[in-house]
Amino acid sequence: MKLSVQQWIRPEIAALQAYHVADASGMVKLDAMENPFPLPPALQDELGARLGRVAINRYPDPAGAGLKPRLKAAFGIPDPSEVLLGNGSDELITLITQTLARPGAKLLALEPSFVMYRMNAILSGMDYVGVPLNADFSLNLDAMLAAIAEHQPAVVFISYPNNPTGNRYPRAAVEAIIAAAPGLVVVDEAYQAFADDSFMAQAGTVPNLLVLRTVSKVGLAGIRLGYAAGHPAWLAEIDKVRPPYNINVLTQEAAHFALDHLPLFDEQAHILRAERTRLAAALAALPQMTVFASEANFITCRLPGALAVFDALKANKILIKKLDGAHPLLQDCLRFTVGSPQENDALLAALYDILS
Numbered sequence: 001m002k003l004s005v006q007q008w009i010r011p012e013i014a015a016l017q018a019y020h021v022a023d024a025s026g027m028v029k030l031d032a033m034e035n036p037f038p039l040p041p042a043l044q045d046e047l048g049a050r051l052g053r054v055a056i057n058r059y060p061d062p063a064g065a066g067l068k069p070r071l072k073a074a075f076g077i078p079d080p081s082e083v084l085l086g087n088g089s090d091e092l093i094t095l096i097t098q099t100l101a102r103p104g105a106k107l108l109a110l111e112p113s114f115v116m117y118r119m120n121a122i123l124s125g126m127d128y129v130g131v132p133l134n135a136d137f138s139l140n141l142d143a144m145l146a147a148i149a150e151h152q153p154a155v156v157f158i159s160y161p162n163n164p165t166g167n168r169y170p171r172a173a174v175e176a177i178i179a180a181a182p183g184l185v186v187v188d189e190a191y192q193a194f195a196d197d198s199f200m201a202q203a204g205t206v207p208n209l210l211v212l213r214t215v216s217k218v219g220l221a222g223i224r225l226g227y228a229a230g231h232p233a234w235l236a237e238i239d240k241v242r243p244p245y246n247i248n249v250l251t252q253e254a255a256h257f258a259l260d261h262l263p264l265f266d267e268q269a270h271i272l273r274a275e276r277t278r279l280a281a282a283l284a285a286l287p288q289m290t291v292f293a294s295e296a297n298f299i300t301c302r303l304p305g306a307l308a309v310f311d312a313l314k315a316n317k318i319l320i321k322k323l324d325g326a327h328p329l330l331q332d333c334l335r336f337t338v339g340s341p342q343e344n345d346a347l348l349a350a351l352y353d354i355l356s
């Protein structure tokens with residue numbers, strides 16, 4: 001029998017590339033904005049004991065109701081706002097998009113930014129509108145406001161700070177976008193633990209604002225938990241699209257465990273901020289390296305011959321992210337996740353060797 005998969009697949013899905021994750025076995029892993037610090041052994045034991053007692057024969061708390069008040073208290077989510085949990089903030093991006101998708105509806109995002117905004121627009125059948133950043137990755141507010149006026153998007157996604165460039169736009173520019181947007185504006189604060197500003201205090205009071213967060217960058221990428229805060233009217237609609245029991249029992253218990261040990265994760269973020277400052281200065285001292293300002297746990301740089309440098313680092317068992325090729329504005333760009341002090345030293349030593 002002839003296998004004819006393609007005839008059943010929507011052409012826009014056939015044209016997509018699956019989200020690519022590089023093989024990192026045996027490598028110093030500086031490609032995916034993870035927190036480099038493993039749990040201390042005593043906490044590994046505590047987590048193991050707690051997970052062992054979880055009732056895996058039962059479905060989880062359906063919407064994570066036990067976690068929500070704790071997240072609100074721990075992360076300054078103000079009272080008028082409701083909270084929605086996702087299997088990573090990736091799932092929340094999908095749920096938001098699916099909720100707003102209908103023929104002709106538009107999703108607008110800055111470019112380059114997190115690739116899943118565009119991917120989800122395409123998957124849900126929305127029209128995607130990308131508004132380019134300036135060449136130095138700053139926000140072109142006039143272009144953004146003109147695009148909002150022209151396209152009347154159902155939803156605007158803003159990564160604040162931005163992945164993959166690392167910068168945070170001026171707060172007033174984002175406020176102007178929220179004020180001008182006719183529909184929902186999602187401020188994606190995946191990197192908030194490393195940034196100097198947040199929109200969380202406005203969640204629930206600014207009617208068309210939804211703030212998205214994740215625990216992935218602060219030490220818990222493996223548990224897959226994201227949360228969204230915003231006006232209850234929006235979240236009630238998005239909640240209808242959420243699959244039942246989307247946060248599994250082990251994730252919920254691990255999140256309670258992490259909330260019991262927040263100072264540890266705060267301390268690690270503090271160390272990573274200091275490492276970011278040190279790494280940025282050392283990278284800037286390398287020949288021909290342009291270092292872009294970062295308020296995230298990664299640093300994006302431009303370097304002539306970036307692809308050869310990426311390959312040479314890989315040969316030295318150091319995995320970073322090559323951005324060149326992902327978008328015209330990212331030509332010759334590489335992204336370095338801020339690692340542990342030892343990992344950053346290994347990266348710098350390898351770069352000195354490669355570039356000298």
Ligand code: PMP
Nearest residue numbers: 088089090114159163190214216
């Ligand atoms: N938003 C942004 C801006 C990101 O960079 C990422 C991860 N790369 C995500 C959301 C998704 O994070 P997660 O699904 O791990 O919560």
